Amino acid sequence: MLQYKIIPVTPFQQNCTLVWCDETQDAALIDPGGDLHLLQAAIEQANVKVTKILLTHGHLDHVGGTAELVRKHGLPIEGPQREDAFWIDQLPMQCQMMGFPPVQNFQPDRWLEQGDRVTVGREQLEVFFCPGHTPGHVVFYHAGQQLAWVGDVLFAGSIGRTDFPRGDYDTLVTSIRKNLWPLGDAVQFIPGHGPMSTFGTERKTNPFVADHRFG
Numbered sequence: 456m457l458q459y460k461i462i463p464v465t466p467f468q469q470n471c472t473l474v475w476c477d478e479t480q481d482a483a484l485i486d487p488g489g490d491l492h493l494l495q496a497a498i499e500q501a502n503v504k505v506t507k508i509l510l511t512h513g514h515l516d517h518v519g520g521t522a523e524l525v526r527k528h529g530l531p532i533e534g535p536q537r538e539d540a541f542w543i544d545q546l547p548m549q550c551q552m553m554g555f556p557p558v559q560n561f562q563p564d565r566w567l568e569q570g571d572r573v574t575v576g577r578e579q580l581e582v583f584f585c586p587g588h589t590p591g592h593v594v595f596y597h598a599g600q601q602l603a604w605v606g607d608v609l610f611a612g613s614i615g616r617t618d619f620p621r622g623d624y625d626t627l628v629t630s631i632r633k634n635l636w637p638l639g640d641a642v643q644f645i646p647g648h649g650p651m652s653t654f655g656t657e658r659k660t661n662p663f664v665a666d667h668r669f670g
């Protein structure tokens with residue numbers, strides 16, 4: 456089984472998730488945006504060994520803790536898709552814009568593409584390429600437990616902003632409807648901010664992507 460604990464980090468309360476395989480106790484941090492002391496406490500409480508960092512996209516509140524984690528623990532970085540390289544390269548500027556203390560940029564060890572798989576111990580997550588909020592955004596999906604990490608693609612009752620450089624509203628809506636909905640209404644998702652929901656609930660009630668909006 457894949458276990459997980461959501462840890463909201465940064466002033467933006469971004470949902471970093473510690474995920475681990477309960478057979479091997481190998482773990483990954485998905486979107487470690489900052490507040491490393493909170494992540495460290497969760498790691499100790501779960502008694503797991505973090506072996507990698509997984510990134511959905513290059514925004515500061517999702518990746519801001521990455522360089523320091525790599526420096527301290529030498530962890531490999533997987534994701535996002537390479538079109539987000541410009542966001543990662545501009546991390547120092549993102550810090551200035553958002554009023555964050557400065558962080559270093561970094562180089563992912565593996566860019567991800569649609570159809571790739573990433574492992575956490577003996578568990579596997581499927582990768583879906585879902586641009587629109589950023590051009591290189593990816594979503595992670597655990598088929599066995601019907602659980603998805605969607606970053607800032609989709610929220611309970613909303614969707615990601617598309618007013619950043621290279622954001623695109625139509626592309627985002629298409630990513631959600633073509634990539635996420637086919638996974639099934641029962642799929643639960645952990646968004647980058649706010650509470651969990653299910654794809655089925657959003658298809659009924661989300662004011663941006665509910666089915667009734669599209670005839």
Ligand SMILES: [Zn+2]
Binds near residue numbers: 512514588607
């Ligand atoms: Zn974002």
